[in-house]
Amino acid sequence: MKVHVDVEEAMLTNDRGTMIPGVIVTCSECGESVQVFGTSEASIRRGCANLKELCMSNNWYTPDDE
Numbered sequence: 001m002k003v004h005v006d007v008e009e010a011m012l013t014n015d016r017g018t019m020i021p022g023v024i025v026t027c028s029e030c031g032e033s034v035q036v037f038g039t040s041e042a043s044i045r046r047g048c049a050n051l052k053e054l055c056m057s058n059n060w061y062t063p064d065d066e
């Protein structure tokens with residue numbers, strides 16, 4: 001089952017307290033969300049992979065804006 005995710009660009013803070021552009025990927029089904037540094041497609045894919053582990057529902061995530 002494919003689940004749409006909301007991808008929102010945001011400024012994230014890394015371990016050193018530096019603001020870095022990133023994305024927040026949110027599952028539209030359960031509302032779980034993950035933050036990923038970087039705004040490239042690879043970053044979004046990584047966020048989807050991380051989200052899949054959090055969600056534990058064996059869903060495939062697809063970004064809304066593709």
Ligand SMILES: [Zn+2]
Binds near residue numbers: 032
């Ligand atoms: Zn979910």
